[in-house]
Amino acid sequence: MPQMLSPSKNNSKPPSSRRDTRYVHLSILLLTSMVAVQDQAPAPWFTDIGEAAGFSFSHVSGARGEYWFPEIMGGGVGLLDYDGDGLLDIYCVQSGYLPDAEGNQPDSPPNQLFRNLGIDQETGLPHFEDVTELVGVGDTKYGMGVACGDYDRDGDMDLFVTNVGVNVLYRNEGPDKQGVVRFKDITKNSGTEDVRWATSAAFLDVDGDRDLDLYVVNNLLWHASTETACFNYFSERDYCSPNNYNAASPDALFIKGRTRFQDWTPTSGLDAAFGNGLGVAPADYDQDGKVDIYVANDATPNNLWHNKGRGKYIDKGLLLGCAVNGNGTPEAGMGVQWVDVDQDGDLDLFMTHLRRETNTFYMNRRGRFTDKTNATGMNATSLKYTGFGMGFHDYDLDGHLDLYVVNGAVQAWRQEEIFAEDPYAEPNHLFRGMGGIRFETIANGGETEHTAGTSRGAAFGDLDNDGDVDVVYVDRDGRAKLLLNNATGHWIGFRMLDKRGDEVPGAMIGVTHGGKTIWRLADPAYSYLASNDPRAHFGLGASDEIEAISVRWPSSKIEEFAPLASGAYHVLREGHGLDHK
Template sequence: MLLLLLLAACESSSPPDAPAQPDSAAAEPQNSHQRMVRELEAIRNQARIENVYFEDASLAETRLMLSGLDPHAPPGLRLNLLVELADASRRLGKNSDAVDALLEIHRLLQDSGIALSEKQQLALLYETALTWLRLGESENCVNCRTGDSCILPIRPGGVHQYPRGSREAMKVFLQLLEIDPDNFSARWLLNVAAMTLGEYPDSVPTEFRVAPERLMSSTEFPRFHDVAQGVGLKTINCGGGAVAEDFDNDGLIDILTSSWDPGGQIHLFRNRGDGTFEDCTEAAGLIGILGGINIVQGDFDNDGWTDVCVVRGAWLGNAGQYPNSLLRNVNGRGFEDVTFAVGLGSERFPTATAAWGDYDLDGDLDLFAGNESGPCRLYRNDGGQSFTDVASEAGVENERFTKGAVWGDVDGDGRPDLFVSNLGADNRLYRNLGNGRFEDVASQSGVTSPQWSFPTWFWDVNNDGALDLYVGSYQVGIEHIAREYFGLEREAECDGLYLGDGHGGFRDVAAEYGLTGVTQPMGANFGDLDNDGYPDFYLGTGYPMYDGLMPNLMFHNRDGTAFDNVSYAGGFAHLQKGHGIAFADLDNDGDQDVFIQMGGAYPGDAFGDVLFENPGFERHWLRLKLVGRTSNRSAIGTRIRVTVSAPDGSRTIYHSVGSGGSFGCNPLTAQIGIGEAERIDLLEIEWPASGDRQSFEAISADQFLEIEEHADAYHVRQMPRFTFRSES
């Protein structure tokens, strides 16, 4: 009762072909932009009627039917309407109304003598407790948010000022557990409710209590603090994408966010360089560019200004046949939607992911679009003026429920290969054959799992020069998370971590590296928190249902040999649903801060974005902006090798230029930690299209360098350091 099917969209694996749209490849960019705005407005209006997540017509209709119901109508009819009212109210964030409807259901059942089965009774209690808990979240974490809100273990600053919601939730969860003491989901949420009241662990009966040590990191780690509110990042949205990038080429990293809500406005926050951000959405011409579960950046026309692809329609099956967008950056002044002008607007598929890469090494970025319930698309870039779909002849249509896609040269032949993660089916590793075609070698390479894959990326986890692969498992259910907190055996699959051998082979080392837990990630990305030269990673967790309350997870790389969960010690264990993630030095102090776009699937599960400020580790770094000339201007796919001297000897650090994971984008400017070294002995750069290799020696640490392909020298960019501060 009151539960929506999580992956109803997955049930239709063979939908009809996406409807073709009139070809507008010759349209002027401005006409393309206006056309997209009109279409997105129509989608927004239609979603309010038909979209199972966002429609509000049924709520008004149910209220009307209840108000006009004959007092002598059968109790069962009133009961059904109250169930619909509670469900719709909570979905739309009207939590007080949802609570009232549920309380009325309890009264009606008592007065009418309608008997529920034990299963129905437990479901009603669970949903009642959950709705009370959500009321407490909205009254406190959303409307009275502090830097400690919703971060486990909850500190005094995050304790609810308005305790009624969580207190009532605890009462109902305890009622449920009297009947079903082995309901681990209810046990976990009971503990969460107690934490929000500042009464954990004492107020939780011993037999239902999560041991406090389960909420502690096994290693010390400095605490990062959420400063989003103070620096001007104040939007509240449903889940969506995030890109951290210097969109106006001033050397400062800006932030672009999206929301999967069909009526959710894309937002551009310009970094002012004084510790605050300015919402420049209107000035950038983005008003009316709506929706977008994911966004990814790349300079498709090689004009030196970074553009953005927006993908839409994921999780909705045939109902998600929305257009994607290509936003052209107009000299740093703003964006225009050129989707129709470049020939990308002729099809509609539900799309969750996209990835830029120069697969044919002709010097411009091609685009892979990962569709969920239709063939994937590989759009060949024809000189920055138009795109041609070549997926069929290239052999990369996938025809599975695509959730993530990343490019990387896994076999060292200089050509970018393509990994595609699939939900509920084997993953694909498409080896680039160099003749415009690809071969799926996932089985031979040993990377078909997990079976419920979602976010993914290539990285060099142990600095051996060979690309490794991370694949997150999205086998959802709060019961899987709860079982781990109570020390029970895992019943869901864990994430995949594959070490590459540099020749196309991989070995699963997840257990060896300590990644044996259930994570259920959506948004995810990696970066180097402590500038030690080894990549760490952050997982935004959760799923659409309201009981998907679990901490987001940060893992620190221990010298390339294992990962430590530092979520609790570092202040990263946020309970709200995490989506697009970006690691970026947003205050120019030499270390990477962490931005995460927050919010769930329903309007009632919206939340504000989070910016974790890096407290600093007193280690050294090098920042590189690479400018392609023969290769793509963004330098995506360029390999960087940094050799430094350390007290324990020489070491080499490897980096590939890209935006990181498949759900959230780091800046294309490379930020490389070099540990205790005070200079770079040798910097080597290998460009993808030209094969050109550059090398530079004896470079002082802690500098921002700009290097052009084929150049004999580098340019030092002087950038002021500043401190995050509150808006005046």
């Protein structure tokens, strides 16, 4: 600590000169301190490497000044290992141009698939190449989101793309004679054809037969002829609220049969309640061995579809306290995730919302939910922004969950602190976990510099297999970003397989180290318009010693596995552990 300056006992200078000299000394000390602080400034959590890594996707909304509602909501992104080489590839969903009232649609740019080539020896960064045309996944309809999963259980990942209009199911055909993995559009014969405006989707096993079924979230019954003129706070023409349309559309559930999917929606009871759906997250929240489904609706109550068995559902959102906020008000739900924030072994809920609503955290207490947003420390920060894609992960590997949220307005608010040509642009947020359910905001979203955009879909996964979670997100009418995580520390990760050796979504993994157990859900279906790394990832903090590993499989069976080495991804297979006693 700098010593205080005192006047000299033998002064020959007038008081004013002594004061000037003191100010000079103080200035030097302050400048030195500032330089020292800058030298010791923490390294950024993330670095945008998209352009350097060959990841070059630019989103096109097709906005033409008529403010058609779907233009402000896309696009999505998915992470999947489509070629089975152990590296996550990136699939970006393009919007393009909406058909007019007569059904005429201008030519649109395609969706794009970027193959992960691994670490480039010159740059030291993961590198990607566009293989869209080569593998055949360049749909050009007005795209929204994507779900990734091995629905036909042949060992490779398939793609389901949601659109404003007919959705698309791409089946992974595996490598051809030249060794090139190719996809086939099987939509017509799949049983999944639907002409409504779909947003998010998820592969899940509804009936416990170990085949993957498909849940599709629908927003509203939109057509160019249904549009009307709406105006924002500044009396300028802008995008309408979904409530202006009064045309919410039921979601769809497709059950996998022997050769095709069957529309199970009327039989399941899912058409008994519905809203303007945007986000979806499946999970067995009550640990009864049956997968439940949470749907985030825009300006209408959310749905918690409780699985009664045999493909039957009942909405328990209002009954269990997670359909509206703590004040009893429906909010504009976008992104959603099941996650054990308070580390008590059950799954809590988090949702992103509209400006002036805050994002919302619902704490799970024995199957009932309480709005605990104010206790997280994130409410004030999120109040000014509109959140979309989001993901809880331990980004800095300190043993505590952190949260990354991408933001972007749906009406032009002209926020003074944002200097961007895009009137909908907002900065993204990184919240560092402090332990328990408390978080603090990290400047610039964890980057050295952060450029605000109108961010929508966001996907999370370890793209370079170095043990930390990276972020990919799409900016409306902008360049998609790839944020490489710069963390170093102890970690462990798991790939979950069922008895047949197929990747299984919905397993809960508990890792005990340092005398406490951390729980993670292994499921790619969360965030907004996104599909994520299916592996479970754990930061371990200061200790790298694993004491125990527990798995609660989707069947509700619990197994114990021997401790495994940290610093690696491991495969856990159902039936290969010890039964929990």
